[in-house]
Amino acid sequence: MERDTCDAREASSSADIQNSWIEAQDSLKTRLVTEDDFRWQLPTTTTGTTTTTAIGGGECCFGVLKYVGGVDISFAKDDPSVACGTLVVLDLQTLEVVYDDYSVVTLHIPYVPGFLAFREAPILLQLLEKMRTCDHPFYPQMLMVDGNGILHPRGFGLACHLGVLANLPTIGIGTNLHHVDGLTQSTVRQLLETKGNLGEDIITLRGDSGRTWGAAMQSNPGALKPIYISVGHRISLATAVKIARMTCKYRIPEPIRQADIRSRDYLRKHQLAG
DNA sequence: GCGACAG
DNA sequence: ATCTTGTCGC
16 A cells, blocks of 8 residues: 555556547547437427427327437535436426436546546436336437537537437537637627527537537527537437427526436435535 | 637 | 525516
């Protein structure tokens, strides 16, 4: 049990770890699907009521999107390593929570920008797996994630990571812009302002390279601050935006908002926050 | 060298 | 992410 007085012989430096993380991201990224790849269909909303798209006049062959999942993690105020992962499932028609589950763990991996998944994905995957292995009838048909999808330095954020590993369609929702490919808050603000005069509340996030990274949407009529929507896995940006719109009761899409609120409540109620 | 950097 | 109550406003 010799006590080291210096870090010279550490097994791996943080640079080594980050390089291994980059390799893992690049490897998982080969399995990423950025187009619609699911068997359900979106409900089509008409004025006031929600109806399903008619197929052959009868019942839909593959079902309609009904169970939308949301995941988030909150942290204890005094100890940032104590985290509560939360999975909720909402009924898309009513936006009511029909399932929720929580897992409090101690995290040993720090948050490093660009590598959020290595800190947060394990606990969230565990919650999904628990639900899937018991064949829960409300297992989500798709998942909304608090964090970006392809809007990420290497095009593989938390939403992609979770989508690939859980083999679920996912959408990334960010509250703040992770600057990538020349995109900045000020450019987004300017573009939204211009679009706003034309009655639009959304812009496509196109970087200097010409690549489309996602969309910025002013989901709350009054507020200027947008949310950042990006493709996670097995879903197109157009579909992701539609679903984000359908689930926005307030600024943050309801599945994520509920996961966020309940996650924090859970820590409070269990007096794990201090 | 300096700033930026999802949660 | 978290520390934090009420408060101003639509």
